[in-house]
Amino acid sequence: MDGTSRAAAFFDLDKTIIATSSATAFSRPFLAEGLLTRRAMLRGAYAQLVFLMGGADEAQTERLRAQLSRMVTGWDTAQVGAIIRQTLHESIDPTVYAEAVTLIGEHHAAGRDVVVVSASGAELVRPIAELVGADDVIASRMEVVDGRYTGHIDRYVYGQEKADAIAELAAERGYELADCYAYSDSITDTPMLEVVGHAFVVNPNGALRRLADERGWGALRFERPVSLRPFATRRSRLAAAGIVGLVVLAAALGWLLGRRHRASGV
Incomplete structure (x- = not known):
């Protein structure tokens, strides 16, 4: 990438950054808070099994989307947001691929933005993206009226729509698509992979x-779902070390200036 162009790395979320489906990862806390019934949770578990085994084709994925839309109709958005924030580490943290976290760090080091692209709702995707250190998200948007989901989807970011949304963001941000990267585990993301210059399955x-x-x-193997807590702890330690270093440096400068001041007799 030259000094005048910008680039980004676009990551699919489910089974690319995390080893599960973000749409069903919060089933248990939603059940505990009364948003889900056990019957709905079992249906979601079956859909999750099909998804994880790689057996979800476009028609099955569309049926899952329709099922999830019906399921969330009437849910209070504030309650949903609170549950996601409170259970994010419990529901998502252990499923994050270490290889994805490493790649995100490498792209940042190379000066590229990192964007998570997902058909799941933005309410789910954004907290997960923040957890793994991404800069932005492209995600589906659910219609909200009077603080509740209507069941209607304003924008469903799936298939060709992912590629269109990436192209729109690239035009807005000045990304050179030929210099951009994309990662996905799904053949339904073929348009997303085709729109960039560097694609990886x-x-x-x-x-x-x-x-x-x-x-x-390119083809990559992601095999190590890990907790992000060690990464967060390491970042915290590095930040703390930096602060300590600044304090020591300030103290040393203060001592040196004081010594010169006394030596000058002023």
């Missing part, structure tokens, strides 16, 4: 691997 199944071979895309 993650843990690809047979069809996605064949497509990657045909297009010359």
Whole structure:
């Protein structure tokens, strides 16, 4: 990337950054708070199983979307936001791929922005993106009236819509798409992978691997879901060390200036 152009790395969320589905990861806390019934939770668990086994085609994914839309109709947005914030580490933290966290750090070190792109709602995606250190999100938007979800989706960021949203953000931010990167585990994200200059498939199944071979895309294996707490602790320690260093430096400068002041007799 030259000194005048900007670039970004676009990451799919489910099974790319995290080893699960963000849409169903909060099922237990939603059940505990009375937003979900056990029957709805079981249906969600089955959909999650199909998803994790790689058996969710476009039609099944669309049915899952419709089911989730019906399920959240009438939910209070403030309550949903509070549950997500309170249970984020419990629900998501242990499922984050270490390889994804490392890649995000490498892109930041190279001066690229990191954007999480997901068909899940922005209410779910943004806290997770912040957790892993991403700069922004592209996510679906649910319609809200009087503080409650209506069940209508204002924008469903899926398939071609992901690529369109990436192109829109690139035009807005001045990203050179030829210099941008994209990562996904799903063949339904083919448009997203095609719109950038550097595409990578993650843990690809047979069809996605064949497509990657045909297009010359890279292939990555993410295998280590880890807790982010050690990463956060390490960052905190580094920050603390930096503060201590500044304090020591300030004290040393103060001592040196005081010594010169006394030596001058002023």
